[in-house]
Structure formats: structure tokens, C-alpha cells
Amino acid sequence: MRFFEDEDFRVLTALEMAMRNHDVAPTALVERIAQLPRGGCRKRLQDLLKRKFIHHENTAYDGYSMKYAAYDFLALRALSKRGTVTGAGSRIGCGKESDIILVQDENGNDCVMKLQRLGRCSFRSVSRNRDYKGNGKTRRGESWFYLSRLAAQKEFAFMKMLYDEGFPVPKPIDHNRHVVVMELVKGTLLNHIQDMAGHEHKVYERCLALMVRLAEHGLIHGDFNEFNIMITDDFRVIMIDFPQMVSTDHRNAVELFDRDVQNLANFFSRRFRVETLLHPSLEKDVERTAALDRQAFASGFFTKKQQMELEAMLEEEVDKEEDEEDEEDETNDDTQEATTETSVAVKSRHEDPAKEAVKEDNAGDEEDGGEEDDTDSMSETDTIAETKRQRLNQVRRDVKDNPNLVGNGVINMEYVKKRMKSVVKRSEDREFNRNMHRNSQKGRAKERIQRELKNTKDFSLFD
The missing domain is CATH 3.30.200.20 (Phosphorylase Kinase; domain 1)
Structure with a gap:
């Protein structure tokens, strides 16, 4: 690392970023990300290629891929700075x-x-x-x-x-x-120990107790064997290597827990001749007391997204139940109104026709008088005020929904500039991708011609 310069790490970082979406990063894309002076990026790439930190390909298009040695140097540089x-x-x-x-x-x-x-x-x-x-x-x-x-x-x-x-x-x-x-860790890998001087049962029980304790906290190791357990000088158990841990809510949790228990029992029986073997069960012998799987987002646990989906489904069910209750109330009200109307109709049938005619005339007179009073009470001032209020509410809704304007109707210059920059960047990316596609087409044509020349037999320029 002492012989590496900042430009070398800049090119490696650009190559790392370009390889997020490419197995072989195009050279033009690496140059664009690195933003070194003209020709500087290609020179650094050639130097890294000589040192065998990267790999070069020129089949469909000209590009480079990174090896683990280059990735190691990037990580080591960051750790050394800290x-x-x-x-x-x-x-x-x-x-x-x-x-x-x-x-x-x-x-x-x-x-x-x-x-x-x-x-x-x-x-x-x-x-x-x-x-x-x-x-x-x-x-x-x-x-x-x-x-x-x-x-x-x-x-x-x-x-x-x-x-x-x-x-x-x-x-x-x-x-x-x-x-x-x-x-x-100052200890020895369990697989490298041949004799424990009579502490085999103690170590075996401590390993099982550690597995059960993990399960009580919601985690299963998934690879709990002699290669991932270290034993100290005082026969304490140290657990290592756990990127494959899963949650006890995982669909294969019981199977993985039983497999770890069986592998540990087979090893102690084979290596140390332990006769009394224990087989704890995840369903019977483990009582969950904590939820570390949720804190570390272990595989198989109930994620936040799933929790939100469950809450949304529950809210939908509650809304459906409320709607059904409202519909039942409406149907009950309709039935009550229908019964009252039928009762009134039945009563009216038994009344005198002359009285009914008098009631109808009185009702018609009351309706005509009510309509005249309503039309007189509605003034032109109230109508104009209501119209203005509706227009003002509509303008406020338009301003609120329009991202180009702020709350008081003034143009949002920051948003407009941001949109213009995104439009310009999108057009530049489109042009860059078009050139990349053209270069890849040229590379494919070159590869096809080379393949045809290779397959041609007895080829001569004078035939």
C-alpha cells in the first residue's frame, strides 16, 4: 500500500462503483466516475493490470473487473486511516x-x-x-x-x-x-483438541447450554460445530463465525436447531467417547425470553414491512366490519321507515276522503309559502360570498398540489432548478448509454468476424 497513490485508489473506487451493475465494468464508465485528467485513468488501469489487481476483457466491449486483492486494498486503506x-x-x-x-x-x-x-x-x-x-x-x-x-x-x-x-x-x-x-481469542479450535483431561462432559454441557441460551433470545446459529467453537485454557466456550444465524421464527428453525444438536453430539461421541448425550428440543426445552432476532434483522423474523402489511390488513378488516355494521344499521332504519310508512298508509285508508282533501290543500299551501320564504331569504350577497369562497379554496388546492409553487403561490425556484438539473442529467445519461450501446455493437461485430476467421479453413488472401 505504500507504493499506491491516491489516484490508484480513486480508480479502484470508481471500478468498485461501476461493478455494482456490471460483471465487467466498461472502461468509459470507469473514466467517467473517476474524473481524472485525460489519459490518467487508462494509465492507472494499465498499472493495476500489470500488478494483477484487476482483470481486462475486450470481447463484447472494452472493460475491467476487480479481483479480491484490489477489494482487500480498498478495505485496508479505510481501516488504516481509522x-x-x-x-x-x-x-x-x-x-x-x-x-x-x-x-x-x-x-x-x-x-x-x-x-x-x-x-x-x-x-x-x-x-x-x-x-x-x-x-x-x-x-x-x-x-x-x-x-x-x-x-x-x-x-x-x-x-x-x-x-x-x-x-x-x-x-x-x-x-x-x-x-x-x-x-x-486466546484459545484452541475444538477440532484441534484431542484430549480434554476429563472435562469433556463439562464442555459438552456448556456448548448445549449456549445453544439453548441463543434460542431463548430468538437466534439459532445454523453452523454450530467443532470448526466454529473455540476452547480457552480454563475450558470456556467461545463461539465464532455466525453470519448464517437465523431467527427461531424461521420456517426451518426446528430442523436447523436439531441438526446443530446432532452434529455436536456426533463429534463428542466420536472424538471423546462421550456416552451420555443430550438432545434438547426447540419446541419443548426452549422458552423464548428475548427478541434479538428483531434487533439484528435475522433471517426468518417478522420484518417491519411484514408488520406494516399485517397492520394494514387488520385495519382493512376493521373497516370492513364497521362498513358491515353501518349497512346493517341503514337496513334497520330503512325497515323502520318502511313500517312507519305502511302504518300511516293503513291509517289514511280508514280516514274520511273529505278530510284527506282538506289536508292535501293545506299541505300544498304550506309548501308554496315555504318556497317563497326561502327564495326571499337567499340574498345576492351570500351567493357572491359563497362563490368567492369556493374559488379561493380551489386556488389553494391547486397551489398545494403543484410542486412548482410554494404555499403562498410564489414559484419554488429550488424545485425548478432541481428538476432542470435532473432533465439535463437524464439527457446526458441517455446520450452516454447510446454511445455505450454503439461501442458494444462494434465489439460484437469484431467478435463475430474473429470467430468467422477462426472457423474458416485454408483461408488465403489470394483465393
Whole structure:
């Protein structure tokens, strides 16, 4: 990193941003994001290519892709600026998902740096075995760097939450991109221990107690085995590696919990000849006392979006019930009015016809007099005031609904400028995409001609 300049990291950052939507980032897009002087970006890309930090392709179009070494340098530069990592040592562990490296902080303390390595040939089924995106979403075009970043964020969140709750986990220090920095645990991996000097049952019971305690707080490790458990000198159990944790509300929670219990029992029975094996059950032996899965957004828990949808559905049900009650009340009122009308009609049938005629004449006179009084009471002043009030309300509604105007009807210049900038940017992006499409078409034509030349036999210029 000492031989890297700021422009090199600027180009790597631009390449990282361009690879969010491209497996191979176009060179023109990288140059546009980096915004270096003319020719400066291509020169930096060539230097990085010589050092084998990036990969170059020129098939459909000219572009570059980033390797994990470049992603490591970006994360290390950010951590070194914070003072979290000032020196790197040797690699002390390697797995199918990550590499473990010994590092030092600015105070000279030894720490552990974990670098996620999703996408290795040995573990490309990560989309089926790990729910890093949440809610069972699978990988659809996302780069392995993005999934590694999600895995690191998830592990750091779980580690910090469990450490604050008093669980035996390493102390989290910092994280950036796909890198997690934690304290160095002075212990031995359970898989490397051959003899416990008579403490096998104690360690086995402590492991099971830790699993049950996690389940009581709403979490299931999902990969609780001898490779993710460390034993200290005083036979304490330290839990590591938990980006695959799920909630006890997960649809496969019972299966995952039983699998962890069975794997642990098989290991202690095979390695240490433990005869008394325990098999706690998630449904019978676990009583939930906390909801850490909601705090850390563990896979399978009831999300905020789902909670809002449930509340909306409940409100709809309540509204439907109220509407039904209103309809029943209206029907009851209608029936009562109908019964009163029928009773009045029945009574009128038994009355004298002469009296009915007199009542009708009196009613007609009262209606005519009422209409005359109403027309006389409505003055022209009230009509004009009502018209003005309606117009004023309409203007206020128009101003409120129009984003180009503020509350008092003045033009909102900030919004207009923002809209103009977005229109100009959209036109520039459209022109840039059109040029990119033209370059890709040229690249495809070039690739087709090369393929035809390669497939042609006995080709000669003089035939």
C-alpha cells in the first residue's frame, strides 16, 4: 500500500462503483466516475493490470473487473486511516468462505482480521446455503463482492449485539466492506483438541447450554460445530463465525436447531467417547425470553414491512366490519321507515276522503309559502360570498398540489432548478448509454468476424 497513490485508489473506487451493475465494468464508465485528467485513468488501469489487481476483457466491449486483492486494498486503506489496522501479519486460518489474518492496531495490540471470500470454487452454492440478502432472496446478478460485503455487515452486527448481551463471542472492533476486525481469542479450535483431561462432559454441557441460551433470545446459529467453537485454557466456550444465524421464527428453525444438536453430539461421541448425550428440543426445552432476532434483522423474523402489511390488513378488516355494521344499521332504519310508512298508509285508508282533501290543500299551501320564504331569504350577497369562497379554496388546492409553487403561490425556484438539473442529467445519461450501446455493437461485430476467421479453413488472401 505504500507504493499506491491516491489516484490508484480513486480508480479502484470508481471500478468498485461501476461493478455494482456490471460483471465487467466498461472502461468509459470507469473514466467517467473517476474524473481524472485525460489519459490518467487508462494509465492507472494499465498499472493495476500489470500488478494483477484487476482483470481486462475486450470481447463484447472494452472493460475491467476487480479481483479480491484490489477489494482487500480498498478495505485496508479505510481501516488504516481509522487507526484500526496499522500492520498485517501472517494468515492463521483459511476456510471455504473467508481468510483469517493476524493484524495489529495503532496501540500495538494483536487483532484478527477476517476477509470474506464468497464465490470461491469450493463454495459457490452460497445463495442456497446462506440467506445474506434476507427473506430467502437468491443471487440474481449481484457480484460476489456485494455478497461478501453483506456477509461482513451481518456478522459484525450479530457479533456486536451478542457481545453487548454478554454472550461468549470475540469483541468486535471495526469493519469495512468485506472485512471484519475483532479481538484475538486466546484459545484452541475444538477440532484441534484431542484430549480434554476429563472435562469433556463439562464442555459438552456448556456448548448445549449456549445453544439453548441463543434460542431463548430468538437466534439459532445454523453452523454450530467443532470448526466454529473455540476452547480457552480454563475450558470456556467461545463461539465464532455466525453470519448464517437465523431467527427461531424461521420456517426451518426446528430442523436447523436439531441438526446443530446432532452434529455436536456426533463429534463428542466420536472424538471423546462421550456416552451420555443430550438432545434438547426447540419446541419443548426452549422458552423464548428475548427478541434479538428483531434487533439484528435475522433471517426468518417478522420484518417491519411484514408488520406494516399485517397492520394494514387488520385495519382493512376493521373497516370492513364497521362498513358491515353501518349497512346493517341503514337496513334497520330503512325497515323502520318502511313500517312507519305502511302504518300511516293503513291509517289514511280508514280516514274520511273529505278530510284527506282538506289536508292535501293545506299541505300544498304550506309548501308554496315555504318556497317563497326561502327564495326571499337567499340574498345576492351570500351567493357572491359563497362563490368567492369556493374559488379561493380551489386556488389553494391547486397551489398545494403543484410542486412548482410554494404555499403562498410564489414559484419554488429550488424545485425548478432541481428538476432542470435532473432533465439535463437524464439527457446526458441517455446520450452516454447510446454511445455505450454503439461501442458494444462494434465489439460484437469484431467478435463475430474473429470467430468467422477462426472457423474458416485454408483461408488465403489470394483465393
